[in-house]
Amino acid sequence: MRPSGCRFHTRCPKVIPPDGYDLEQSAWRAVLDFRQRLASAGIDQAGVREFVAASADVPVETVTDGQVRDAVREEFGIPDSLSDPEVDAILRDALELVVDGADDRAHERLVEAFPTVCAREAPPETWVDDDHRAACHLLESDADSPRPADTSAPER
DSSP, X not given: OOOSSOTTTTTOTTOOOOTTXXXXXXXXXXXXXXXXXXXHTOOOHHHHHHHHHHHHTSOGGGOOHHHHHHHHHHHHTOOSSOSSHHXXXXXXXXXXXXXXXXXXXXXXXXXXXXXXXXXXXXXXEEEEETTEEEEOTTSXXXXXXXXXXXXXXXXX
């Protein structure tokens, strides 16, 4: 099934965050990448646990849930602490669900907490130059306007 909204939002470097959150764009993108992975392939928490154990040269049974959560954050480039405490708390909840093997619930938690216009609504097409249209919520819409007229002088 194709995602709703902007067809580029799953990989856009400037996805518009929901109102009410104060988060750097790179951290927001990292959280969305985590959310997208949960939706597509999920997180193999047992595999993460084995990776942590191998990296630390310790038995798998000694790897803590905290180490698993930290490894997942690191994998997605999510800082240890986010600038918005509310976002950080929601992310911690989702990571706890992942450790518990509940990827679907973790994904639902993130989708409910972080709705974005980019995922909800397809943006209108906008002329960005004489020969090119783009569809992005970051662009001012001129969807109803005709294609710009060619105002260049004819070649002689």
